[in-house]
Amino acid sequence: MRLPLLCLLLASASPVLAAPTSYHRAPDAIARILEAPPTPTVAVSPDHKTLAIFDRENLPTIANMSKPILRLGGFRIDPATNGQAEVRTQWLTGLTVQDLATGRKTMVALPAGVRFTSASWSPDGKRLAMVAQGADALTLLTVTLDGKATPLAQHINAAFPGRPYEWLPDSSGLIVRTIDPARGAPPAESTTPAGPIVQESNGRRSAARTYEDLLGDAHDEALFDYYFTGMLTRVPLDGGAATLVKPAGLWSDFSVSPDGRYLLTERLKRPYSYLLPAGYFPTEIGVSTIAGQPVRTIVDRPLADDLPVDFDATVKGPREVAWRADAPATLSWAEALDGGDPKANVPFHDRLFVQAAPFDAAPTRLADVAKRYAATMWGDDGFALVVDRDWKTRTEHRYAVAPAHPGEAKLLLTRNYQDQYGDPGFPLTEANAAGKPVMRFTPDHKAVFVTGEGATKAGAFPFLARMPIAGGEQTRLWTTRAPYYEPVAALLDDSGHRILTRRESATMPPNYVIETVGGGKPRQVTDLPDPAPAFARVTKRTITYARADGLPLSGTLYTPAGYDAKRDGPLPTLLWAYPAEYTDPKVAGQTVDEGNRFVRPRGISHLFLLTQGYAVLDDPAMPIIGENGAEPNDTYVKQLREDAQAAVDAVVKLGVGDRDRMAVGGHSYGAFMTANLLAHTDLFRAGIARSGAYNRTLTPFGFQAEQRTYWQATPTYTEMSPFTYADRIKAPILLIHGGADDNSGTFPIQSERMYAALKGNGATVRYVVLPNEPHGYRAMESTQETLWQMTDWLDRYVKPTRPAQAVAK
Template sequence: MSEIEKRPISVEDIYNIAYVEEPSVSPDGRWIAYVHVTVDRTENEYRRNIWLAPTDGGKPIQITRGGKDTSPRWSPDGGTLAFVSTRNEKPQVYLLPVKEPGGEARPLTSMPNGATNPAWSPDGSRIAFLSPVNAEEREKEDRGEEAAPPEDKFEARQQKERRAYEEEKRWDPRLVWRIPYRSGTSYLDDRYAQIYVMPVAEGLEGDEARPRRLTDLDADYAQPVWTPDGEYILTARAAEPDGDEPWRTSSLYRIRVADGAEERLTDDSHTDSTPLPSPDGRWIAYRRFPEAKYFEILRLTIIPSEGGEPHDLTLEADLELAESVRPWANFKWTADSSALIFNANSWGNVEVYRVTVADGSIETIISGRMAVEELDLGPQGGIAFTASMPTNPSELFWMPPEADEPEQVSEVNKKFLDEVIVQETHELRFRGPDGLELQGWYLLPVGYEEGKTYPLAFNIHGGPHVMWGPSARTMWHEWQFHAARGYVVFYCNPRGSGGYGRAFRDSIHAAWGENAFPDLMAGVDALLEKGFVDPERMAVTGGSYGGFMTAWVVGHTDRFVAAVSQRGVYSLISFYGTSDIPSLISAEFDVEPWEAPEFLWKHSPLAYAHRIKTPLLLIHAENDFRVPIEQAEQLFALVRRSGGTVKLVRYPREGHELSRSGEPRHRVSRLNWMIEWFDTYCMPQKEE
């Protein structure tokens, strides 16, 4: 299709964009298993199926069709894929033979509360997995009373209905005894993820056929990982599981498979997670983060396999590991155990690096205008990874051993991209008020004509220590959509953002609004100097910390004619008492609310609500337990009662991830509310 025949991207294209997730290279290096994500418009849901892509350049093939399949894991011999499916509501581990096409998946687990995070033993005879259970259920298991669902379908349905009724009754009324007691979009209960081991052979009977639980604590265990000798399982859990916010410090543990004996490998001074043993068994690599110090950078660290003094491999280079989108390691050992491959944030891109264990030397091996999200390493050193780019929101890539450049092996968005106009992303370097170099990007509107001026949609990222760049997958469609509707789109990384080193991240400590605001305005001023933005038609928006800054901006300047603040923090004091991460406030501002309420109020956008004269649209999810909706309710009330123009859009059933993974129809609705609000004040001629 020629460029003339292509159409602008629309809000409805949410239904047309596909994504690639969870690449996993087969033991022989010939195949990459991955999850292909699409949107089902009719059912208003996402569909996830597992595909196989050959690394020699052949065409990918689909191997599951249930629409609810994730977490592909190769058996050591490459003949079977374990995966997790919710095709029968509760997640369970399934096994699919892949040596011959057309094999049928069989369920391995039938855990009453579900099973996730499968991990093959080195000899392929067993799989470790996680399943949440409470103390009473663990006691029943120990007595042999917790049986699998009945084989009779009628009896199984009756048992399921009885369990659902008993579960509802058990939490009416709901007792709260810990902090946090909510997470995501739901309340936490008294169940904790425990590690189980189960044989994969068919035809076993009695105890040999049942899963065996290795752990027995009121603590959530993380992804299990086998040691190369098959004798131990590595994991992480809260160092103090009985305390509030137990995740603030977590330690690595080694669990003996034979008897469940648990040995602690790291202390409680940091948040340690995602352990990964080296192939030779000498080392354990993991992610390390100082206790709840959000301004610190995430480090790649190693310790001896028996435990010992940690050695940070990336700290001296001031290199920040990219946040993993999965609960397992997003770094890999080379086959000879001499180095680790990982992705890290750097000046707007997410690149792939190699660090040598012996001397700590670091080299970049995959770079450019892309954001590498997930990666896996083949046996000969080839790298499979998923990435987004300015011209494509998601694809799968393969960089063969010894190659200099990666190859794209999927085309999940080819049909869509062949039909639409994709606007180029331009970099803008500018200076903050103190001369600090800052980085931003802009998109020109579809149909742009030199000499004309256009309205601006200024976007502010969340975090606060997030990094945006030209390949930000979660914003790709939104920015292209705003450009298609006639807006110049601008976003930048003010001080406090990730990707520019520890000092840059820490530069908004105890001063979120004051220190970032001048950088944001400097970015807008630099863009205005280019002459294509109409200064009388500028809108501002952001989510989470970006919502905080949106409210802060319009409370401190009237240069914007419209604002859309989403899932924002507006009162640091009440956020502390209602969020599932209250320690964010004490870590970022060095005080508890009772110690300095006036200080926290001064640093809250709510304190300046009476100044807001910019028409303000608030968007918030009713089940957002990260930033509860009371934040939006307070800002709405204060702006309204002080004479401002404000509306609040509330989304039922949704949480903090509404814009990224909420119900598709809600995501479409959200974008429509935003663009209509922008158009009302930035393009009033459309309303006539």
């Protein structure tokens, strides 16, 4: 069903017909915050001498969001500029560079009204590059530290995600993906079909999850070829002529070797798929000279349409091919030893290889890992850190390998990667002279610097530590002190004595600070203001409570500015949550106090309801636990009821929440949770469900953390689907969905069918479709509409102290 503009479908005691309306402005207290300029973002130069401060564009207009786009191969692009569609882009509008030593700021002279994205520092820290949007094309600009901006390349092809350029390691120029000037006009679509669209399977298993924006016919294939085909061009900074490196092709990714002599490329090929996004298309990965002469093909992979549905399933042959960051020109990659099936009973599931230039010798086995390869952090010939992960058990292994002595991997630790308290952090990586990320060693070269969250029950206190490369316990060098939350952004010297951090507290907005390890007064570098001072008097606290089975739970309780429980009594309260699956109850029950975090709402945040007199229990733990190999979802509804009951009891016991005026809400999987709680409990007077999926038979090859298919777990799929129990939902429910949802599994039809089911069973329901909006709504008009709808719904059905039935009538 196609709905014009914004449609409100309200079913109550009297039938109400669908009707187009204009957008609503959010309540004034909310609208003023939304319309204020957003906080700038920053990037530190590789040499740690300069800070780039970027002004961000506020929420886009619905007019910009409604410009024509193309949905091809799982991507959304702007055909006018050959770049990412508005929905996929966070535009920047201004740039200031600040000298860290002196604090001197220089505003960059950018063209009036410019919007740009994909900004990055050159390896030497003397320039920035960025992609600027024009009316009908994208342009590559470079900026020097004296504030001058210079156009460098025209007609950039940014259809594929990621930066459409890469700096050369010596900072002399860039490799840029550009549009082929000979490509001509876009392929025209015939109004007469050439014939039927036929898909056929020959009995081979080819399961696929529910993806959005796929190719659908031959014309889509032609459009994909037209817009995604680009050339790779070398563009020097000295004003010399650009040179062609790779001719027109579907270059989905490319990177330069650390020594600048070779180019690693990924190129997509036919045949395409109508069931899978472009990441599964046939792919050729190869290495060439920097001038573009082919040297070696690493893999020429066919269409990956035969993968098991398990999360750790992967393709056969080389994958995740990348440069070894600390070597001149050495490739690394992983290959499955289990045929790509994580259920295979093998001692090792993945093998890592390396191969050095000139790539004519056989690849060398670097290490075998027990589970699915996740990442490598490079250091030098003597130390690299390899990580594997297993989804089913949430287990992570970390190994020490010595690239100079390949073949052996020393196990450093095994942990549950959901364990917040036991998280040792990860080595700090920073760009080397070639611009590649490498670990930072301590001066004695016996350890690497490590940073982490430092999560404890009392709060998260980020730290800097040294991790011995030979194994053993870490040594903490610096730890954030209360009342601050202060993650490490960079080391400012080789000894780790001076560090750049981002400091915030519950009352202080995040700003960059230079700390001296071992003592000394911090020096504040930036002075970014509070973006929403109206929230300064809002109070928050972490509350802890227990589920009926004794499992400890927690959530963050917010109350409006000036609220006093003894004086003002219980408030109407919104529980906004998102369930999570665990394999270990000890990990599921961990609590980390959020008291040292600075919180200001943006976009469609439910926290804006604090300005309207509501208390909000934010992110109350909703763990779904499967112990000893049991599947968490087989007891989903039971555990969800117990989680919600404990949360409601906790806020009522504190005297903040009014048991008779409770609402529940969530986005995406949180919307799914909301509908389930309204179907299976009577705890809530109303619910808000945004962009959810309610009928799991429409996602038959897995969803969220569920790996089993519908046919393997039919009862679970049925019982978890609130669509099955639509006749039990009696509390008023607000359904909101983006009309152009781009998330796997949450097609708008999920809300359309859920609305029809609720309406047909006599529920009180409103269904709001936000035109041209993706899974997370972005336009200013849509954002204000969403917050108006949420406020109006709760004001109607939750805030009044008289019974909800009377309100509904």
